[in-house]
Amino acid sequence: MKDKLTTPLAIAIALLVACVAYLGYSLIEQKQVNKDMQELAALDKKEMENEYQQFAAQYSEMKTRINNDSIVEQLSREQQRTQELLEELRKTKANDAAEITRLKKELAAARAIMQQYVLQIDSLTRLNAELMDENSRISGQLAQSTQQNQALTSSNTALSEKVAIASLLNATNIQLVPRKKSGKAIDNMKNAKELFISFTISKNVTATTGKRTVYVRITKPNGDIIKGGGNFEYEGKQLVYSMKRDVDYTGEEKEVTFYWTVGDNYLEGGNYNVSVFADGHMIGARNFTFKK
DSSP: OHHHHHHHHHHHHHHHHHHHHHHHHHHHHHHHHHHHHHHHHHHHHHHHHHHHHHHHHHHHHHHTTOOOHHHHHHHHHHHHHHHHHHHHHHHSOTTOHHHHHHHHHHHHHHHHHHHHHHHHHHHHHHHHHHHHHHHHHHHTOHHHHHHHHHHHHHHHHHHHHHHHHHTOOOEEEEEEEEEOTTSOBOSBSTTOSEEEEEEEEOOOTTSOOEEEEEEEEEEOTTSOBOOOSEEEEETTEEEEESEEEEEEEOSSOEEEEEEEEOTTOOOOSEEEEEEEEETTEEEEEEEEEEBO
16 A cells, blocks of 8 residues: 555656656747847947947037038937937847837937038038138148148048948848748748848948948847858857848848748757847847747
8 A cells, every 4th residue: 555655756756856857948948049138239339329429529529610600500419319218229138028118219210410520521621621721722832732632531521420320221121921832921930941031231321332241130039040050250259140142232121031941850849049140240130939
């Protein structure tokens, strides 16, 4: 009788120990995934902070080159707004997706405003340079003309640096859609035979036109990257990309799509991240959650 009671009890204890061990392993694995996702979010947040700081510094420098009180006042307001957004970003946690998304939209708006001021000041600079050149020809002062040309060259160099920052591309409306073999969209990864990725590169009149290589990284729930067969450089490091393609950018809004065949691979449900890179910068990122 005692043996009959002991055997089921031992089995129950063994099952309980196995369950505890499995839960412990699952917890450790999930913590690692969360850590990887947090690191990527922190990287994105840091780049946003750097860009906000650059905008604030640019406004300070532009104010020293303008004698128009009205424009200087406008620049001061935009500079203050940029600094306020920077402080909001610094106080925001990297895993606060809603707030980060809002501040990213604010950053895109700040970039557009910066582009407008760069173009406006460039126009004023050219006009001012033309007036000074005309005055130099009238006065016949060769030395003064040479000095003004040197100042103009220095001004154009500084302006070129600002245009380079304002000309960064921006990827919006990022989508990750699992599909069946027929191309029909589904809401889970388990039955997916193809991944469809799309996004929009925003209009940017200050950006250099021509071919651009765009890289996409897809991070799976376990923190692994869906590999596409190569690496690219980002902030001095080599990162694995999932897909890449050359895009002919004209300065206008550009729709970009990618396809990745699942094949014999197995994709599980959970949290996925899509990050888009171009010209050595992360130009957009978005998280997606699919049913397990």
